[in-house]
Structures are given as structure tokens and as C-alpha cells.
Amino acid sequence: MAVSVRKSAPGRDAASAPARHRRAARSRRRLRERATIAAFLLPALVLFAALVLLPVVFALYTSLFRWGGFGWPDEFVGLDNFVRLFQDEVFLGDLWRGFVLIALSVCVQLPFALAMAVLLNQRLRGRAFYRLLFFAPYVLSEVITGVLFTMIFAPDSGLADHIMDAVGLGGLGIGWFASSSTVLPTVFLVMTWKYFGFHMILYLAGLQSIPKDVLEAASIDGAGAWQRFRYVTLPLLGPTIRISAFLSVIGAIQLFDLIWVTTAGGPVHSSETMAVTMFQFGFKRYQVGYASAISVVMFLISFVFALFYQRYVLRRDLEGAVTSMRGRR
Amino acid sequence: MTPTTAPSSAVRLRSRLRGLSMHAIIWVVGAMIVVPLLYALVSGFKSTSELSGNPFGLPRQWVTANYTELLASGTFWRQVANSTVIALATMLVTVAVSALAAYVFARFAFRGREVVFTLFAIGLMFPFAVAILPLFILLRTFGLLDNPLGVILPQAAFGLPMTVIVLRGFFRNVPAELEEAAIIDGCSAFGFFWRILLPMARPALATVSVLAIVTSWNNFFLPLLVFTQPDWWTIPVGVQQFQGQYAQDTARILAYVVLAMAPALAFYTVAERQLIGGLTAGATKG
Numbered sequence: 001m002a003v004s005v006r007k008s009a010p011g012r013d014a015a016s017a018p019a020r021h022r023r024a025a026r027s028r029r030r031l032r033e034r035a036t037i038a039a040f041l042l043p044a045l046v047l048f049a050a051l052v053l054l055p056v057v058f059a060l061y062t063s064l065f066r067w068g069g070f071g072w073p074d075e076f077v078g079l080d081n082f083v084r085l086f087q088d089e090v091f092l093g094d095l096w097r098g099f100v101l102i103a104l105s106v107c108v109q110l111p112f113a114l115a116m117a118v119l120l121n122q123r124l125r126g127r128a129f130y131r132l133l134f135f136a137p138y139v140l141s142e143v144i145t146g147v148l149f150t151m152i153f154a155p156d157s158g159l160a161d162h163i164m165d166a167v168g169l170g171g172l173g174i175g176w177f178a179s180s181s182t183v184l185p186t187v188f189l190v191m192t193w194k195y196f197g198f199h200m201i202l203y204l205a206g207l208q209s210i211p212k213d214v215l216e217a218a219s220i221d222g223a224g225a226w227q228r229f230r231y232v233t234l235p236l237l238g239p240t241i242r243i244s245a246f247l248s249v250i251g252a253i254q255l256f257d258l259i260w261v262t263t264a265g266g267p268v269h270s271s272e273t274m275a276v277t278m279f280q281f282g283f284k285r286y287q288v289g290y291a292s293a294i295s296v297v298m299f300l301i302s303f304v305f306a307l308f309y310q311r312y313v314l315r316r317d318l319e320g321a322v323t324s325m326r327g328r329r
Numbered sequence: 330m331t332p333t334t335a336p337s338s339a340v341r342l343r344s345r346l347r348g349l350s351m352h353a354i355i356w357v358v359g360a361m362i363v364v365p366l367l368y369a370l371v372s373g374f375k376s377t378s379e380l381s382g383n384p385f386g387l388p389r390q391w392v393t394a395n396y397t398e399l400l401a402s403g404t405f406w407r408q409v410a411n412s413t414v415i416a417l418a419t420m421l422v423t424v425a426v427s428a429l430a431a432y433v434f435a436r437f438a439f440r441g442r443e444v445v446f447t448l449f450a451i452g453l454m455f456p457f458a459v460a461i462l463p464l465f466i467l468l469r470t471f472g473l474l475d476n477p478l479g480v481i482l483p484q485a486a487f488g489l490p491m492t493v494i495v496l497r498g499f500f501r502n503v504p505a506e507l508e509e510a511a512i513i514d515g516c517s518a519f520g521f522f523w524r525i526l527l528p529m530a531r532p533a534l535a536t537v538s539v540l541a542i543v544t545s546w547n548n549f550f551l552p553l554l555v556f557t558q559p560d561w562w563t564i565p566v567g568v569q570q571f572q573g574q575y576a577q578d579t580a581r582i583l584a585y586v587v588l589a590m591a592p593a594l595a596f597y598t599v600a601e602r603q604l605i606g607g608l609t610a611g612a613t614k615g
Contacts, residue, residue, distance in 0.1 A: 033437065033518075034439070036433075036437075036518045036519070037433050037437050037439055040429040040430065040432060040433045040518075040522075041429070041430050041433050041445070043425075043426045043429060043430075044426045044427060044429065044430035044449075044489055044493065045430075045445070047422075047426055047482065047485060047486045047489065048448075048449065048452060048486055048489050048490075050467075050486070051460075051464065051467075051482060051483045051486035051487075052452050052455060052460060052486050052487060052489075053448075054463075054467065055460040055462075055463035055464045055467060056455060056459060056460055056463070058463035058466070058467070059459070059460065059462060059463045062463065069466060116355075116358060119351055119354060119355060120355070122351065124348075124351065124352070124355070130355055130359060132598075132601060133359055133362055133363070134358065134359070134362060135601075135605065136362065136594065136597060137362060139543060139547075139593050139594065139596070139597040139604070140547070140590055140593055140594075141546070141547035141548075141549060141564070141565045141593070142547070142549065142565075143547075143549045143565035143566075143568055143569050144564075144565065144568055144586055144589050144590055144593075147568055147569065147572050147582065147586055148365055148366075148369055148583070148586050149365070150572070151369070151372075151579055151582060151583055151586075152365055152368065154579070157380075157381040157384075157579070158384075159364075159365075159368050159384050159385075162384040162385065166385075193361065193362070193365070197362075198608065201605055201608065201609065202608070202609060205609040250454070250456060253456060254456030254457065254458040254459070256458055256550055257549045257550060257565075260549075260569075261549075261569055261572070274458075275458040278458070278462065282462045282465075283462075283465075283554065288462065288466070291462055292462060292463070295458075295459050295460070295461075295462055295463070298456060298458060298459050299455070299456075299459040302454055302455070302456055302459070303454060306454040
């Protein structure tokens, strides 16, 4: 500083010099800070903009064209692709099947995961091991899981049919992946095998954050085990349940790998999902504009759902957290 | 839950029955998890002709050829190497880029910060499948097909939101005094980030790294599209292609499935804590 004071141009008002220098130093520091922010943020912004935002915007654009995927799209068709989409029985079926899978996940898989979490939250011998075991399928890829279960559910020769024979249910002749009436439940079974452990882990984390004294207090007030669960545990677990339901829905909307490996959407589209239809049109039939329209619908569904969820369901959690904190003080 | 003071025999019996029924449920569920895996493992030691007649029992004759041929073939190892290289590179790019951004989001105040951060957070809601078609066209335009970068960079980009959110949460909790002290001692912003913040954030970094590795390792859609040549196939693509190629040879496919599962399960037993920590942190903060 002293050096820079002496360097200041002669003839200026000496009294204001230090202030001016301080201002200069501050603006220099601010400049340097700006440069740091820009430099640190730039890689992430570039990567994100180029490979996440740009593709989504590009999909929006190309969905308005009839386009085979080569050259620049030039045959503008407006919303025709979307009109066609909502007249296409396969796509409407995709929506329905997506809805069924979501409903099954939320109404069957998540309660099952919750039940297992409550069970493993008890003082049990070997519960750390069981936790490890139940979660293990989550780390396997959907492809490996899918191939494994294709073998297990292979008609007649697979393990599943042998087990059905052994317990005397072979007469039912369940077709698993091969029959259009059973393929969706079978897919759901495999999804549950792979994913319930993940939700269970979330619930376990939630359960462990419930203070013991609240449950004890309820117990002293005469609440039975079911009442304690229904009126203490479940409400306190609300935020975790809502987030796990959210992840489950988003996962079901974009389901591809598992379907592609096990059934490729068949038999006769009966297990096809939006992502599979999109893949078929985009990469097999080269109707890229039409496939982009499917991408856009997938995007809109997840986006609207996420906004709605954020606005009406998750926000309650934040409010709840704030009010309960105030209550505790 | 169980009374601790002088339990009568009836109560003790009841609690023991309860414990037994709980264990019974857990064993049934555990069996559902284990049986398919065990079935694959044991079946790999059978010949396909034996497998259809004897699906449950141990092999009458332990055939090791299914496994040894795969292990000796080179294709399998090539795929393991590809998956490993791509997963590690994805992890490095994701974590490095996210850490820099998370540092800015956590420790600097500037106009538009929340807007940019929200933009990243919205990225959490983009399913990969939504962007895959335009992404593919983009990669083709830039000549990144059959190039590992064509998988690594998009995976890193889609991993950013979660990683930034988790790391920002962690960086925020580092006391500001520490940064002031470092600056007074002549540390630059990057010096503080590199020499103090990152070493302190080691647990969080481990968590997001493990998450990035597992996600990359299991990714199928993108490598399936990007790698048209077998040279760069990752394990999931390899397994799927193998299934198509040997559709009738069930035992051989199951052997491949077992070998393909092994690295993931081994990694899981080592990094279980980081993985679960990352998933629960991501879910509660996301």
C-alpha cells in the first residue's frame, strides 16, 4: 500500500488518495472475484448447456419437423407429430402402461419396501447383513438383471416354470414375458426385485432419524404398535416417502433398459414404454421428428409432474420442517 | 419393545414367536433375492442340456468350460477394461467440474447465483431418455461416435446436478473463518479450494465419486448407441449382445451374467457405505 501511495500521480489531492486507492483495490478485488467465479463455473456451465440443455431444446425444435435425422430439418409440419402421436394406439398404450407401472410401484412396491424397512429397523440379529443383501440388486445394471430374469422366466425351461411345477401351480401355465397379459406384472416383479432395496434404504435412513423419545412418549400414552406406526412413524416419515415416490415415478417414466433387454416392448407392444417407442422410431425407422415429439412429451410429463410435486407436495415438507422447528423452540 | 423387568414365560414366548415370524419373513424375501443369483452361479457350471432337465440341484458334473472360456477369451476383459476406463473418466470429470461449481455456489455471493443454481437443479428432472436422441445426433455431428468421450462427457453432464447439490451442501458447512484465515495467510481462491476445502470434503467426494462410478458402470442406453463397433463395448452392452448371439446356450449366458455381476458386487461390498450415504443424501436434498 505504502508503495502505491508514493507512486500516485503528483498534484492530486493527497487526502483523498488512500480512499481512492482503497476503492481501486476493492474494485480490483471484486474483478478478481468475478474472474474466479466465471472460471470456476465455466466448465460446469459449458458441459451442462452443451450436453443437457441444448439436446432438450433441439428435441423441442426437431419435434416440429418431418425429419429423417440427416442434414438440417427443413420440412416444417407444426404440431402434426403431436397430433399423430395422440392418435397412435401404441403411444396411448405407452401412457397407460406407464401409468400402470407407476401405480403398481407406488401402491405395492413402496409399501413393501416400507414394511421391510420397519422390519429391519427392529433389533434383529444380522440386520446389517440383510440390509446389505436387500440393497445388492440395486447395484446391478438393469441389463444384467434383465438378462438374468429372461433366463429365469424362459417358457417351460426356465427356473420360474420349474418352481411353479414343483409347487403344483404348473397347470396355470403363466406365460411371464411371453404372454401379453402377464408381461407387465412380470416386468413389475423384476423392477421390484431390483429397486425395493433402494427405497428400503431411504426409509431406513428416515426411520433412524425419528427421535426415540417421541415413540416412547406415544407408548407411555398408551399407543399400541400399530397406532405408534400410523400416527407417529408414518407422518414423520412423510418427506422420505414423498421423495421416494417421486424418484419411483421419474424412474418409471423413462424405463428403457430393462424392457429393451427382456421383451423389446413385446409381445405386440404389450410391454412397450415411451422410451422404447421413441427408440424404435428414432433409431430403427428414422422418423426422428416423430421420435423427438415423444421425447418432448416425456420431458413435459416429467417436468410438469416435478413442478407440481415441488409446488404442492414437497413444499409442505419444508413448511412442516419450519413449523415443527418453531414448535420445538 | 420387549419388557425388560422379569418377563413372564408367556410374554417371553410371545416375543420369541414374534422374532421368529419376523425372521421368517426376512428369510423368504432374502431367498427371493439370493435364489436368482445363486441359480445363475450354479447354472454356469452346468451344460445347457443338463440345465433344462436339472434346474435346481447341483451340477451332476461340474463344467467349468462356460466360465473358463469366457475368462480366456479376451472379449470379457476388454469390456471390463472399457467399463472401468469410462467409469473412472466419468467420475473424474463429474467430480472435478462439479466441485469447482459447487465451491462457487457455496461460498460466493453474486447476482444470478440462485438462477444458475436452479437451472442445475432442474437438470435433476431431465430423464436421460429425453435427451438421448438429440444427444446422439449432436455426438454424430461432432464425430464422437465410437469415441469414449461420446459417453464420458454426456454422463458427466447428466451427473452434474446431483453432484453439485450434494457438494454444495457440504462446502457450505465449512466455517467461513477458515477461508478468511487462509486468505489472510496469502492463499488464493483456488489455493483454498485445492489445499483446504477438497481435503476436508473427502467423505463427500468419496460419496459422489462412488455414485458416478456406479451410474456409469450400469449405463446401457448411451454406450449402446455411441459404440457401433465392439472395441469399446461396455459390460452391459456386451451382455446384451452376448445374449443375442448365444440365445439358445442358456448356461453360457448365465455364466456371462455372473462374471458381469462380479465386479459390481465386489465394488459394492467395498464402497457400500459411500453408495448408501450418497443415495440417501441425494434423495433428501434433491
